[in-house]
Amino acid sequence: MRYMLDTNICIYLINAHPPQVVQRFKTATLGQVVMSVVTYAELCHGVERCAGKDRPQAATSLGRLIGRVPVVGFESSAAESYGVLAVAVRDRRRDAMDRLIAAHALSLDLTLVTNNEADFQDYPGLSVENWVASS
Numbered sequence: 001m002r003y004m005l006d007t008n009i010c011i012y013l014i015n016a017h018p019p020q021v022v023q024r025f026k027t028a029t030l031g032q033v034v035m036s037v038v039t040y041a042e043l044c045h046g047v048e049r050c051a052g053k054d055r056p057q058a059a060t061s062l063g064r065l066i067g068r069v070p071v072v073g074f075e076s077s078a079a080e081s082y083g084v085l086a087v088a089v090r091d092r093r094r095d096a097m098d099r100l101i102a103a104h105a106l107s108l109d110l111t112l113v114t115n116n117e118a119d120f121q122d123y124p125g126l127s128v129e130n131w132v133a134s135s
Contacts, residue, residue, distance in 0.1 A: 006114035
């Protein structure tokens with residue numbers, strides 16, 4: 001099975017907490033786990049929000065993470081999946097970035113790993129796992 005990590009799971013890996021996420025990640029082989037370029041954009045935003053002396057450390061931590069978790073580009077098939085999901089679940093309160101991540105995972109037939117399962121509920125065909133709750 002292959003996985004796409006949601007932003008919160010990437011942050012857990014950067015912080016090495018909670019331990020069950022780190023342990024589950026360690027069982028995966030290189031290339032079995034990826035992140036969407038949308039998640040990468042959210043993480044880059046987080047680095048830029050860091051003030052002063054924390055920013056270089058945050059950038060280094062993100063660099064280490066993408067060395068182990070490849071960033072996958074958003075292709076036209078993901079855009080098409082986004083259209084399908086937007087029509088299937090019309091709740092405007094849903095975050096557009098989450099919907100893009102869901103569409104990206106769906107277009108690549110990857111299981112989305114998140115600790116925010118409610119954000120991805122009811123998207124047809126999307127497989128979701130929670131590595132925080134699975135231990």
